[in-house]
Ligand SMILES: [Zn+2]
C-alpha cells in the first residue's frame with residue numbers, strides 16, 4: 243500500500259462509515275462487509291472478490307489507529323499536493339511551480355538523487371501540522387500587486403489626451419530557479435523554525451505576538467543551496483512595456499488608475515492596478531484651475547477705466563473678443579464659457595481671464611497732459627481716507 247493509494251482511495255466510503263467513526267464502528271462495519279463478500283460465500287464471483295479485497299485493505303488501515311491517523315493526514319492535504327500522481331513507494335510527482343505559487347514550470351523536482359529526501363522533508367513538515375497548510379506555499383489565487391509610476395506630459399498632450407508607452411519593472415519569479423530560490427537539482431525545505439507557516443509567536447507576558455519568522459523571513463521555506471541568479475530570494479525584476487491611455491484633460495498632480503494593468507496575479511488571480519502619477523509641464527500663458535483654464539491679459543488703464551473690447555487667446559482655438567465694462571478694477575476675472583479643459587463627460591470647463599491693468603512706463607507729452615488733467619479733476623482725492631481711518635482702530 244503506497245501513499246498514492248492513500249490519496250486515491252476513500253477507505254471510509256469502502257466501509258460505509260463516517261470519517262469520525264469510532265474504532266468500534268469500523269470493526270463492526272468491516273465484519274459485516276467481510277462476511278457479505280467473503281470468497282467462501284461468493285464462489286466464482288469476481289466482483290465480490292474485488293470488494294472483499296477493498297474492504298480488507300480499508301480495514302487494515304482504519305482499524306490501526308496509527309495508520310488511520312497517517313491516512314487522515316495524507317487525505318487532508320490541499321489538492322495542489324495531490325493532483326499529479328506517478329509517485330512510487332510513497333513518493334509524489336508534483337510541480338514545484340504550484341508548490342511555491344509562482345506559476346513557473348517544474349524545477350528540479352524528482353531529478354537529482356537528493357531531491358526525493360527533501361520532498362520528504364516538505365511533507366514531513368506538513369504532517370507535523372496535521373496537513374493543513376496556511377503559509378506561503380498554498381496554491382491560492384492571489385491578486386497581483388498595484389504598481390505606481392509617473393509620467394510627464396506637455397500641457398497640450400495633457401489637454402488632448404495621449405497614449406504613452408510605460409516601461410514597468412515588477413517582481414517576477416526568477417527565471418533560473420523558477421521562483422524556488424534553490425540551485426538547480428535542489429529543493430527548498432520547510433523552515434524548521436516555523437514549520438512552514440512563515441509566522442512565529444513571541445510571548446510577552448500574557449500576550450502572544452505573531453510575527454514573520456526570523457529564519458525564513460515569512461516565506462515558510464529555507465534554501466540550503468541558493469540559486470546563483472537570485473541569491474535564494476526566488477525573485478527577479480522583470481520589465482514590461484504597456485500602452486497607457488491618458489484621458490484628455492488630466493492635470494498636474496492627478497493620479498490615473500488603470501485597472502488590471504498592474505502586476506500579474508498568481509495562480510489565476512486577477513492583475514493589480516496601475517496608478518499613474520501625472521506631471522504636466524507648465525504652459526507659458528495658460529494655467530489650470532480644476533476644469534477651467536486660467537489666463538492673465540494685460541489691459542491699459544484707459545481700457546479698464548473706459549471699457550473696451552479686447553481680443554484674448556484660447557487654447558488651441560481662435561481668439562475670442564472679451565468685453566471689458568467701464569470701471570473694471572485690476573484683477574477682475576471674466577469667464578469665457580466652454581473654452582477650458584475637457585471633462586470626462588465630453589463637455590469643457592471655462593476660460594477664466596483675469597485683467598492685469600498696466601501702468602504706463604514712459605510718458606510722452608500727450609499722455610502726460612492727459613494724466614495731469616485726470617489728476618486735476620479731483621478724482622481719487624479721498625481714496626485713502628477710509629484706510630487711514632481704519633488704521634487707527636485697535
Ligand atoms: Zn520560518
Ligand SMILES: [Zn+2]
Pocket residue numbers: 416417418419420421422423424469470471472473474475476477
Ligand atoms: Zn533563482
